[in-house]
Amino acid sequence: MASAPPPPALTEAQFHDSRGMTVNIIAWxxxxxxxxxxxxxxxxxxxxTKRLGWDDFFIFLxxxxxxxxxxxxxxxxxLGLGRHTAAVIADHGADGVVLTAKxxxxxxxxxxxxFSFPNISIAILIVHLLxxxxxxxxxxxxxxxVQVVIALVSVVLIFVQCTPVEMLWNPNTPNAKCWDPAVFNNFNYFVSAYTTVTDIVLAVVPIxxxxxLQMPFSTKLGVCIMMGLTLLSAxxxxVKATYLHLxxxxxxxxxxxxxxVIWGLIEQNVVLVAACIPTLRPFFHKATFRSANSRSGTDNSRSRSGSRFKLSSNPKGRASSVSELALREDAKYETRAKGYDAESNNSQQGIWRTMEVDISSGKERDSERGENRKFRDIVPSSLRT
Incomplete structure (x- = not known):
């Protein structure tokens, strides 16, 4: 393969140009x-919640x-990334360029x-929720x-597209051969397209x-936004795919x-954050309730709550809202759902599945029969305190 063409001549301003600081700021x-x-x-x-799962393992990895x-x-x-190649050659020689590129x-x-493994964590979370x-x-x-497998295949292609592999960072390697760049680029376009589709599906399914679900609009909107953050990573x-040819x-x-490089750094961290946000709701509820209760002087049992169903009623005792995707350690509700007892379920830390919440009494209970709200798998056992 022919050696790389010599870098173009630089002006004085170009010689001192550097994107290195921008790269470092975005990276960290x-x-x-x-x-x-x-x-x-x-x-x-x-x-x-006192438990970790496989989704946590993939997030940590x-x-x-x-x-x-x-x-x-x-x-x-x-070493020189972010500077013009000719400037690095002038300062550190050709070996400096080779080391930087390597x-x-x-x-x-x-x-x-x-950016691949967090999608496994998101899929595990969705399966547990629904x-x-x-x-x-x-x-x-x-x-x-499949998304992880084809991503790993792209890793292999990085290092097998040139023989010897040193050709990747040293274009002047003698007797080197490389595939047509279109082969590697097109496969990476495919990986990006499939990853985008996967991100969209992982957002649309839970949304x-x-x-x-029958719940207050603000709660419903907040939950859907949290579960739909993978759209941002899509x-x-x-955007990153438009630069793959570089x-x-x-x-x-x-x-x-x-x-x-910049969009790759952004992508890998955005998908990590998107995978974590939905599971932070109990933490923020616990911190919020503790702060609010310390100011208001409410009883200590409420300050121990992480997240809970917030039930409120009007002066007549009729339920006016069911919200807050939630949990209380000491919450006790009157429930009717196929003979299901809420208090025993709480002690066993089971999954909250379809249940009818009945907080009315007397004649109102009869009149409101059929108006009870249903929630399906809103909080998995792994999110319970």
């Missing part, structure tokens, strides 16, 4: 947000990969893993499994279920690849 700001969100999730699970990817990129910046390329596999329909469960797990994936760019690789 977004990674920091992801770290904080993941540790809040793990704290909520381990301290409030993804965070570790995200941190490693950010570290590789940050180190590459110190560390930047070695970070891509960790980036791919970081009714157990085998077909839907198998389709969701199958979709995210379509929760939107049909948008980021689409991976095989040879004209000014250290400068031109920066947009792809």
């Amino acid at each position: 700001v977004f990674t920091g947000i992801a770290i904080a969100t993941v540790f809040l999730k793990l704290f909520a699970r381990s301290q409030i 993804s965070l570790a990969l995200s941190i490693i990817a950010a570290a590789f990129v940050s180190y590459s910046v110190t 560390w930047q390329i070695l970070g891509f596999p960790f980036n791919i893993g970081a 009714d157990r329909y085998p077909l839907r469960t198998n389709l969701l797990y199958g979709m995210v499994t 379509s279920v929760f939107w049909k 948008i980021v994936t689409i 991976f095989t760019d040879r004209t000014d690789p250290l400068w031109n690849v920066v947009p792809l």
